Amino acid sequence: DIQMTQSPSSLSASVGDRVTITCRASQSISSSLNWYQQRPGKAPKLLIYGTSSLQGGVPSRFSGSGSGTDFTLTISSLQPEDFATYYCQQSYIPSPFSFGPGTKVDVK
Amino acid sequence: EVHLVESGGGLVQPGGSLRLSCAASGFTFSSYWMHWVAQAPGKGLVWVSRISTDGRTTTYADSVKGRFTISRDNAKNTLLLQMNSLRAEDTAVYYCARDFDSPPAPGDAFDIWGQGTVVTVSS
Numbered sequence: 001d002i003q004m005t006q007s008p009s010s011l012s013a014s015v016g017d018r019v020t021i022t023c024r025a026s027q028s029i030s031s032s033l034n035w036y037q038q039r040p041g042k043a044p045k046l047l048i049y050g051t052s053s054l055q056g057g058v059p060s061r062f063s064g065s066g067s068g069t070d071f072t073l074t075i076s077s078l079q080p081e082d083f084a085t086y087y088c089q090q091s092y093i094p095s096p097f098s099f100g101p102g103t104k105v106d107v108k
Numbered sequence: 109e110v111h112l113v114e115s116g117g118g119l120v121q122p123g124g125s126l127r128l129s130c131a132a133s134g135f136t137f138s139s140y141w142m143h144w145v146a147q148a149p150g151k152g153l154v155w156v157s158r159i160s161t162d163g164r165t166t167t168y169a170d171s172v173k174g175r176f177t178i179s180r181d182n183a184k185n186t187l188l189l190q191m192n193s194l195r196a197e198d199t200a201v202y203y204c205a206r207d208f209d210s211p212p213a214p215g216d217a218f219d220i221w222g223q224g225t226v227v228t229v230s231s
Contacts, residue, residue: 034217036153043203043224044145044153049217087153091216095167097143097155 002026002090006100012108019075021103023088026069032092033071035064038102039084047086048073075105083107110134110220112204117225124194124229130187130204130222138182141207143218144189146200156202157189161210172198194229201226 003026013019023033031051036044046055048064051071061076075082088100116128130142144156157168157178166178177190187204201224208219 030214032215036218038153043221044205044218045221046208046217046219049208049219050215055217055219089153089217092214094158094212094216096169097158099153099155102152 001096002029002093002098004088004090004098004100006086006088006103008103009101010104010106012106013078014108015078015080017078017108019078019082019105021073021086021088021105023066023071023073023100024069025071025090025092028068029090029092031067032090033064033066034089034091035062035073036087036089036099037082037084038087039081044087078105110206112206112220112222114202114204114222114225117202117227119228119230120194121231122195122229126191126194126227128189128191128202128204128225128227130189132185132187132206135206135220137180137185140210141212142180142187143205143207144178144187145203145205145218145221146198147203147224148197148200151200154200158207158212159187191227194227196229199227199229 035048038044052064085102085104111133113131143158146154159178175193179188203224204222205218206220209216
């Protein structure tokens with residue numbers, strides 16, 4: 001199975017900050033990396049698929065990059081609604097579609 | 109509007125059974141592979157199972173293999189998860205989710221999620 005790790009596990013930031021979250025796969029997953037946002041008590045929401053493709057309706061302040069084993073989610077200017085937990089997921093080898101452990105972004 | 113609505117969660121004793129349902133609307137349900145994803149209290153997301161459009165192909169996480177069965181009724185636009193031999197560690201919110209590509213391929217993602225249904229396994 002492919003193992004996913006994320007760093008940091010949590011971070012504190014202010015509105016307007018640039019935020020970067022890293023995700024690493026235990027083996028190469030090409031560009032098959034997705035990012036989800038989950039607000040407290042809500043279902044996950046797809047933000048980015050295929051490493052860098054923005055899901056419809058997602059603000060352009062979100063961007064993704066990387067390939068192989070190392071990936072990054074960047075929020076260019078943090079907004080109040082962006083305080084949430086972010087998960088990466090590999091979809092290169094299904095079963096299991098492993099998720100990272102999550103990165104919680106909270107208010108500084 | 110596209111919607112997934114889960115139901116069937118509840119409190120069950122260890123060793124018991126539960127059947128979860130996920131009602132789909134706003135899209136052609138029979139054209140999409142579907143998934144179940146679990147989230148234990150305060151923990152991260154764990155993929156549980158997926159099913160093909162015609163229901164003939166199913167895959168499971170090792171932790172539920174032999175105990176859970178995924179199925180679907182395309183005539184009723186409903187996804188199901190039969191959960192048997194439940195354990196305390198199965199306690200979680202269970203989400204159904206749509207695979208945004210059909211047939212699925214590397215790079216797929218889960219683009220539509222339900223609101224989740226809570227399963228608690230406790231004596």
